[in-house]
Amino acid sequence: MNPHAKLITTASLILGTTITITSNHWAMAWTGLEINTIAIIPMISKSHHPRAIEATIKYFLVQAAASASILFSSLINAWSTGQWDITQLTNPTSCLLLTAAIAMKLGLVPFHFWFPEVLQGSSLTTALLLSTAMKFPPITILLLTSNSLNPPLLTLMAVASAALGGWTGLNQTQLRKILAFSSISHLGWMTIIIIYAPKLTLLTFLLYTLLTSAIFLSLNTSHTTKLSTLMTSWTKTPMLNATLMLILLSLAGLPPFIGFLPKWLIIQELTKQEMTSTALTLALLSLLSLFFYLRLAYSSSITLPPNSTNQTKHWYTNKNANPLIAILTSLSILLLPLSPLILPTI
Amino acid sequence: MALTTVLLKSVSLRGRCFRHDFLHPLIGPLLNDSMSKLYSSYRRPGSQPEKKPAWKSVDLSFKKSFDVLKTQLSLLKKESKEHLIGPGGQPWDEFLLEQTKVVWEFRSQEDLNKWVISSDAEIGGKSEVYLKLGRNDQAALLYGTLNTEVPRDGETKYSGYCGMRAKPLVGSFARRKYYDWSNFNSLYLRVRGDGRPWMVNIYTDPYFSHQKDDLYNYFMFTRGGPYWEEIKIPFSKFFLSSRGRVQDNQHPLWLDKASFLWASAICTLGFTIGDKVDGPFQLEIDFIGLLNDRAHTEEFAYELYEMNPKV
Numbered sequence: 200m201n202p203h204a205k206l207i208t209t210a211s212l213i214l215g216t217t218i219t220i221t222s223n224h225w226a227m228a229w230t231g232l233e234i235n236t237i238a239i240i241p242m243i244s245k246s247h248h249p250r251a252i253e254a255t256i257k258y259f260l261v262q263a264a265a266s267a268s269i270l271f272s273s274l275i276n277a278w279s280t281g282q283w284d285i286t287q288l289t290n291p292t293s294c295l296l297l298t299a300a301i302a303m304k305l306g307l308v309p310f311h312f313w314f315p316e317v318l319q320g321s322s323l324t325t326a327l328l329l330s331t332a333m334k335f336p337p338i339t340i341l342l343l344t345s346n347s348l349n350p351p352l353l354t355l356m357a358v359a360s361a362a363l364g365g366w367t368g369l370n371q372t373q374l375r376k377i378l379a380f381s382s383i384s385h386l387g388w389m390t391i392i393i394i395y396a397p398k399l400t401l402l403t404f405l406l407y408t409l410l411t412s413a414i415f416l417s418l419n420t421s422h423t424t425k426l427s428t429l430m431t432s433w434t435k436t437p438m439l440n441a442t443l444m445l446i447l448l449s450l451a452g453l454p455p456f457i458g459f460l461p462k463w464l465i466i467q468e469l470t471k472q473e474m475t476s477t478a479l480t481l482a483l484l485s486l487l488s489l490f491f492y493l494r495l496a497y498s499s500s501i502t503l504p505p506n507s508t509n510q511t512k513h514w515y516t517n518k519n520a521n522p523l524i525a526i527l528t529s530l531s532i533l534l535l536p537l538s539p540l541i542l543p544t545i
Numbered sequence: 546m547a548l549t550t551v552l553l554k555s556v557s558l559r560g561r562c563f564r565h566d567f568l569h570p571l572i573g574p575l576l577n578d579s580m581s582k583l584y585s586s587y588r589r590p591g592s593q594p595e596k597k598p599a600w601k602s603v604d605l606s607f608k609k610s611f612d613v614l615k616t617q618l619s620l621l622k623k624e625s626k627e628h629l630i631g632p633g634g635q636p637w638d639e640f641l642l643e644q645t646k647v648v649w650e651f652r653s654q655e656d657l658n659k660w661v662i663s664s665d666a667e668i669g670g671k672s673e674v675y676l677k678l679g680r681n682d683q684a685a686l687l688y689g690t691l692n693t694e695v696p697r698d699g700e701t702k703y704s705g706y707c708g709m710r711a712k713p714l715v716g717s718f719a720r721r722k723y724y725d726w727s728n729f730n731s732l733y734l735r736v737r738g739d740g741r742p743w744m745v746n747i748y749t750d751p752y753f754s755h756q757k758d759d760l761y762n763y764f765m766f767t768r769g770g771p772y773w774e775e776i777k778i779p780f781s782k783f784f785l786s787s788r789g790r791v792q793d794n795q796h797p798l799w800l801d802k803a804s805f806l807w808a809s810a811i812c813t814l815g816f817t818i819g820d821k822v823d824g825p826f827q828l829e830i831d832f833i834g835l836l837n838d839r840a841h842t843e844e845f846a847y848e849l850y851e852m853n854p855k856v
Contacts (some may be wrong), residue, residue: 248797249753426641500640
C-alpha cells in the first residue's frame with residue numbers, strides 16, 4: 200500500500216481505539232468506533248480481489264449498523280435520563296439494544312455470520328487486526344457498561360456462541376475461517392462472565408489476543424491459508440510447526456499452557472455465582488473447538504502426510520523471521536506459572 | 546403499482562389520441578410484471594414481445610407442491626448427512642490427501658443432462674450444435690456446424706459461436722451449491738478434438754450483481770488425431786473477461802468457498818468454439834477432472850502494469 204495511505208490508516212486505527220477507550224461520553228465512544236470501521240476498510244480491500252471487496256462491504260455494513268444501534272441506545276437513554284455518561288446507562292430498552300449492538304460489533308451469535316467471510320476475504324495480517332485490535336473498543340464498552348447489560352440475553356448469546364463457534368468450525372478447511380470460529384467461541388467465554396467479574400473478561404481477551412497474534416504471525420511467515428498447505432509446512436519451517444502445535448493447544452485451553460487460565464477462572468467464578476450448569480455446558484462445548492484445534496495440530500505436526508515436499512509458492516530462501524513471533528510464542532506457552540500474580544486481584 | 550394503473554387510466558380518459566399502442570417505457574414493464582425488463586427494457590428486434598406474465602407460468606397444484614416438498618426434504622437430509630461426514634461429503638482423510646478428482650464424466654444420459662448447449666441461433670445466427678453420447682457410452686460428443694453469417698437485424702456485427710456449459714449445482718430448496726476446488730491447481734481434460742481451438746470458461750457466482758457477466762477464460766488447443774489427448778490447464782492461467790471483453794484489472798481465480806458461503810465461488814464450467822471458421826466441428830470429451838500439480842509453482846500468469854505511471 201502507498202506509505203501515506205498506510206500511515207493514515209494505521210494512525211486512524213490507533214486514534215479510533217484510543218478515543219473509544221478513553222471516552223466518557225457516548226458520542227465519543229461512537230466516534231471512535233466509526234473511525235475504526237472506516238480506517239480498516241482500505242486494509243481489508245487492499246488486494247482489490249472481488250473476494251476482498253465483498254469482505255469489505257460485509258464488514259462495513261455490519262459495523263455501521265451496529266454503531267448506529269449503539270448511538271441509538273445511548274440516545275434513548277439520554278432522552279429518558281438526560282445524561283450521556285457511558286457508565287450510567289439505566290433505561291432498560293437502552294440496555295437491551297446496547298447488548299445486541301455490541302454483540303453485532305463483536306460477532307456473537309446470532310450476529311456472527313459476517314465474521315468468517317470477512318476474515319476469509321482479507322489477508323492474514325488484516326485478519327489478525329480484525330480479530331484482536333478491532334474487538335478491543337467494543338470489549339472496552341462492554342466493560343464500562345457491564346452493570347447495565349441485559350443478563351439473560353448475554354448469557355444466551357454467550358452459550359450459543361460457544362456452541363456455534365464449535366459446531367460450525369468443525370467442517371472447515373480454510374485456516375482463517377477456523378480462526379474466525381475460534382474467535383467466536385472465545386467471545387462466548389468472554390461475555391459469559393462480564394456481568395459477574397469484568398476483570399476476567401479483560402484477562403480472557405488479553406490472553407486471546409496474545410495467542411491469536413502468535414498463531415496469525417506464524418501462519419503469515421509460512422503463507423499458509425488452508426489445511427492442506429499446513430500439512431506440508433513441516434518441511435519449510437519445522438520449528439514454527441512445532442510451536443504452532445503448542446500454541447494451538449494453548450488456545451484450546453489445555454492445562455500446562457496459559458490458555459487454561461481464563462477457562463479455569465471463569466468456571467470458578469460461575470460456580471461461585473451458582474451457575475454450575477452454565478459452566479458445565481460451556482466446558483463441554485469447548486470440547487468441540489478442541490476437536491478442530493487438535494485436527495490442525497494433528498495435520499500439521501503430529502502426522503507426516505505422504506505428500507511430496509514440493510509445495511507451490513514456497514521457493515524462498517529468506518525466511519522473514521519476525522522476532523515478535525518468538526516473544527509471543529514463549530509467552531503463550533510458558534506464562535501459566537505466573538498465574539498466582541493474577542489470582543489475588545480478581 | 547396501483548398508482549401507475551390509476552395514472553394510465555386517467556391518461557386514457559383524458560385523451561385517447563395521446564395514448565398510442567405502446568406503453569410508456571418505464572411504466573410498461575411494471576404493468577407487464579416482467580422483472581428482467583425492469584433492468585433492461587431492450588428487446589431484440591424480430592423477437593416476439595412477452596405477453597404472458599410471470600405468475601401465469603407457475604403450476605399451483607397441491608399434489609405437485611407436496612411432491613416438490615418431499616424431494617427437497619430428502620435432499621436436505623442427504624446434505625446434512627454429508628455435512629456430518631466431512632467437507633464436501635468426503636471423509637476428512639480423503640479430502641486432505643486427494644490429488645486428483647473427476648468432476649464430470651460422460652457415461653450416461655444423466656451425465657449429459659447436467660450440461661446445456663447453446664449456439665448463436667439464440668441471436669438469429671445459423672450455427673447448429675448437438676450433444677450426444679459417443680460410441681459405447683464412453684464419451685460425450687459435442688458436434689455441429691459453425692456458421693459465421695451475421696444475422697440481419699441491423700445491430701449485430703459478428704456471429705458464429707457454439708458452446709456447452711455445465712448446469713450449476715443446486716442444493717435443497719433451490720439453494721446454490723458451489724464446488725470447492727482449493728486442493729487442486731489445474732484442470733485436467735481428456736478430449737479428442739478435431740484440431741479446432743476451444744475456449745474453457747469458468748463462471749464464479751459473484752457477490753455483486755454488476756459482476757454477473759464475469760468469466761475466467763483460457764484456450765484449449767486440440768489436435769485432430771485419432772488419439773485421445775490429455776490437456777492440463779492450470780488455474781493460474783485463467784484470465785478475467787466480462788461480456789467477452791478481456792479486462793485490464795486482472796486477478797487470479799480463487800478456487801475455494803464451499804458450504805454455506807454463497808459468495809464468489811466456482812459455479813460452472815463451459816466450453817465455447819468461436820474461431821471464425823465456417824464448417825463442422827466435433828469434440829469428444831471423456832471426463833473433466835482436477836489435478837494438484839505439485840510441479841506447478843506459478844500463482845498468476847499475468848502481470849499488471851500501472852495505468853498512469855508517475856513520471
